[in-house]
Amino acid sequence: MSDPLSGDPGRHAPERPQVAAADTRVTASAVSQQLRLLEEETRTRLLERTGRSVRLTAAGRQLAEDTENVLTALEQARNRLRTGTGKPAGPLHFACFPSTLVPLAAPLCDALENVHRDLRPHLTEAEPEAAVRLLLQRRVDIALVYRYTNLATPPHPGVETHTLRSDPLVAVLRGDHPAVRPDGSPIEPRELADTPWITAPPRTACGDAVLQACRPAGFTPRVRHTRTDFSAMIALAASGGHTVLIPRMATARLPRALSVRPVTDSSSPARSRPPSATAPPTNPRSPRASPRFTPSPPAARRTRRT
Numbered sequence: 292m293s294d295p296l297s298g299d300p301g302r303h304a305p306e307r308p309q310v311a312a313a314d315t316r317v318t319a320s321a322v323s324q325q326l327r328l329l330e331e332e333t334r335t336r337l338l339e340r341t342g343r344s345v346r347l348t349a350a351g352r353q354l355a356e357d358t359e360n361v362l363t364a365l366e367q368a369r370n371r372l373r374t375g376t377g378k379p380a381g382p383l384h385f386a387c388f389p390s391t392l393v394p395l396a397a398p399l400c401d402a403l404e405n406v407h408r409d410l411r412p413h414l415t416e417a418e419p420e421a422a423v424r425l426l427l428q429r430r431v432d433i434a435l436v437y438r439y440t441n442l443a444t445p446p447h448p449g450v451e452t453h454t455l456r457s458d459p460l461v462a463v464l465r466g467d468h469p470a471v472r473p474d475g476s477p478i479e480p481r482e483l484a485d486t487p488w489i490t491a492p493p494r495t496a497c498g499d500a501v502l503q504a505c506r507p508a509g510f511t512p513r514v515r516h517t518r519t520d521f522s523a524m525i526a527l528a529a530s531g532g533h534t535v536l537i538p539r540m541a542t543a544r545l546p547r548a549l550s551v552r553p554v555t556d557s558s559s560p561a562r563s564r565p566p567s568a569t570a571p572p573t574n575p576r577s578p579r580a581s582p583r584f585t586p587s588p589p590a591a592r593r594t595r596r597t
Contacts, residue, residue, distance in 0.1 A: 380409035386422035387414060387435040390521055390541040391566050395455070396435060423447045426569050434569040437538075439500040441562045452567045460504065460562040462552045463528050463535040463542060470552070477555040480508035486534045487515035489524045501536050504554070504562045525549065538564040 330337050337351035347355065383403065387396040392414065400412035417425060419436035426434040427449060436452070438444050446452060462478050464471050470482040484505075490512060491497035497519075505512050515533055518524050521541040528535045529546040542551050554562065 378409065379403075379407040382411045382413055383433070384413045384415065384431040385433045385435065386417040386425050386431040388418050388422070388437060388566075389416055390538060391435050391437075392416070394540045394543050395566060419447065423450055423569060426450065432570070435566055436569060437496075437564045437566050439496055439503075439562075439564050441503045442496065442500055444496065447569070450569045452569060454565045454567050456566060458538045458540050458564050458566055460500065460536050460554060460564065461539045461542060462554050463525060463537060463545070463549055464552065465529065465532045465548055466550050468532065468534075468550075471550050475552065477553040480505050480554060481510065483512075483534045483536075484508065484510040486513075487531070488512035488534045488536075489516040489518060489527050490514050490536075491519055492517050495519065497537070500562065500564070504536060536562075540566070 326337065335350045336348055337354060338345045339348055385396055385400070396414055400414065403410050403412055415425070415431060417434075419434075419438075422431070422434035422436055425431045435455075436447060437458070438446070462470070462483065464478075468486070470478045488501075490501045493499070493502075498517075501512060512534070515531070516524075516527050518527070521537050524535045524537060525542070525545060527533060529548045536554065539551070545551065
């Protein structure tokens with residue numbers, strides 16, 4: 292018997308059969324056929340089809356809402372079967388991006404296990420887009436995500452996000468760099484204009500955030516190396532004396548040769564990549580879908596699409 296809580300096609304199928312197909316590992320045509328059969332069985336038109344696009348009718352929107360209610364009730368029942376005490380128990384799946392593992396995700400899992408002995412936290416590495424996708428598929432319970440504040444990145448669709456902590460972008464430099472002052476004072480981006488840089492590739496969130504941090508200061512970084520791994524950036528900075536601008540959480544373990552300095556510039560918006568939490572889908576008219584864990588501060592929860 293299939294698990295109705297794992298990648299349920301009814302959640303995405305009405306308006307996006309291709310997404311539903313990817314989520315459930317069936318073809319888009321099979322999803323569309325299931326929807327047509329459902330329309331025939333209920334004698335109700337659920338979709339408005341215009342050319343190659345589809346959208347929900349009023350009855351379709353009601354069905355999607357009712358489906359969410361049923362899935363919520365099933366998940367609550369499954370949780371109650373796992374433990375008759377009402378205490379948090381069983382597996383708790385997290386999706387987290389790599390640089391949050393050591394400073395945030397791993398300590399959180401340790402704390403949960405110490406407080407709730409019957410919980411079994413499980414960490415899965417995933418970048419924000421993939422993490423939110425896993426959350427909406429109910430394959431994870433909590434997703435740790437991020438957005439760079441100096442980029443016009445839209446919020447993750449379908450979720451309500453709550454920031455967990457601050458994570459400003461900082462400069463990582465060798466101690467002999469002219470901009471590294473003994474008093475630890477902040478560095479202005481223009482002080483780094485003439486040095487070689489290590490950045491993430493173009494058209495990535497980190498790479499674009501660095502470009503946006505430098506442009507108000509009137510320069511484009513002279514990129515010597517391009518890496519996606521922050522630890523590799525740090526190693527190259529220590530050996531070659533190159534400039535790195537990365538989130539502070541990624542600097543938990545630095546070679547002695549390197550120093551971290553805050554970056555300030557009144558002419559540009561704050562540069563930060565605060566981690567945020569997303570939580571399981573919740574029906575606003577019923578208890579939380581998963582009583583196993585209530586994050587603090589309140590985690591993001593899925594919002595209903597209309």
